[in-house]
Amino acid sequence: MRTLSVFLLAAALFAACNATPAPFSHALPAPSATSRSSQQETPTGNHAIKTVFLIVMENHNWSDIKGNSSAPYINHTLLPMASYAQQYYNPPGNHPSLPNYLWLEAGTNFGLADDASPYIDHQNTAQHLTTLLNNAHISWKAYEESTNGQVCPLMSIGAYAVKHDPMVYFNDVTDDNNIDSAYCIAHVRPFSELSSDLAHNTEGRYNFITPNLCDDMHTPCPPAFDTIRQGDTWLSQQIPMIMRSTAYKNGGAIFITWDEATTGDGPIGMIVLSPDAKGHGYSDTIHYTHSSTLRTVEEIFGVSPLLGAAAQATDLSDLFQTFP
Numbered sequence: 188m189r190t191l192s193v194f195l196l197a198a199a200l201f202a203a204c205n206a207t208p209a210p211f212s213h214a215l216p217a218p219s220a221t222s223r224s225s226q227q228e229t230p231t232g233n234h235a236i237k238t239v240f241l242i243v244m245e246n247h248n249w250s251d252i253k254g255n256s257s258a259p260y261i262n263h264t265l266l267p268m269a270s271y272a273q274q275y276y277n278p279p280g281n282h283p284s285l286p287n288y289l290w291l292e293a294g295t296n297f298g299l300a301d302d303a304s305p306y307i308d309h310q311n312t313a314q315h316l317t318t319l320l321n322n323a324h325i326s327w328k329a330y331e332e333s334t335n336g337q338v339c340p341l342m343s344i345g346a347y348a349v350k351h352d353p354m355v356y357f358n359d360v361t362d363d364n365n366i367d368s369a370y371c372i373a374h375v376r377p378f379s380e381l382s383s384d385l386a387h388n389t390e391g392r393y394n395f396i397t398p399n400l401c402d403d404m405h406t407p408c409p410p411a412f413d414t415i416r417q418g419d420t421w422l423s424q425q426i427p428m429i430m431r432s433t434a435y436k437n438g439g440a441i442f443i444t445w446d447e448a449t450t451g452d453g454p455i456g457m458i459v460l461s462p463d464a465k466g467h468g469y470s471d472t473i474h475y476t477h478s479s480t481l482r483t484v485e486e487i488f489g490v491s492p493l494l495g496a497a498a499q500a501t502d503l504s505d506l507f508q509t510f511p
Contacts, residue, residue, distance in 0.1 A: 190462055225314070235463045235509040236487045240429055242368070242396045243288065243351065244418050244445045245405035246473040249273070249454040252445075257415040260423035261458070265443075270464045270506035275444065275475040276453035278496065279419070286444040290477045290490035292316050294495020302350040305341050307442035311358045316481065318359055319490040320393055328391035329354045333399040338370035346406075354395065381425075385432035393484065404445075426460070436462065440487070442480060442503075463509040471505050479505035487511040 195340055212506040251417070252258050253266075256423070278296075285308065286296035293315040299308055318329045334340045338360050343349045354360050354375060362368035374391075376384075384390040403407035406449050411417050428456035429435050440461035448455050457475060460466075478500035485493055489511075504510040 258419040272457040275457035327393040
């Protein structure tokens, strides 16, 4: 019966991944080109890295990924050209998913240890990354797979898991959990728009990318029913698209990590691709956590204060030849 239940769940998710999103009951105007942030970008000094893409996968220790035959793209294509960390961890005891996504945005889990929706776990603080970026007139977008872009996505639906979308847990992003928030809708967009945005140079300077539950290594889905293979296949389709873009070629950096370990706190994966990375399979054994990633992004864009535990963290600069 358990096998049948898993199959039925996976089949339902697969259908959700491939179905056209159902229309919501109310119509909204197209998101305005303007938002709270100025349309004029603030340059980031003389920093080599100009654009960041952060992709978060799900629930695997690095020992599950490295050398696994279900991840041929990661092991045989990405790692030989990337820099990567061998001792990268989720923050100590920080589980389940949502606390780790919040940590990547704010350097803290706000005392949460659950995966409740923004209606329960929303935070009334401006001390988080995307608001620091917005205040500095540095553009940002969260690309969420399996959302439709018509509303601020405050609830899980189909293969979209709101617990994997940290920005919508902050009241200043959602206008206090307003499904019609223009600011949220303008910045939290369907992943399906990334390709066009890259072609037209309308992506953000900071781009937080969340695959859906089938593609982020979270849930077994047909036809593979292999979470690692599903995520590896998705990366093999999306990473080349990003790497062909002007944004990547002219000072881009892609960070691929996992939200949390399945046993203990890791190590989990951190892979860096960039014209400014050491690359060529370079790896280190420096101890990192999600605080390191947050600190690194803040240093790249020159925003402050360093948020939460990022203030005491070691950044990821060792993985780069030119930083920031």
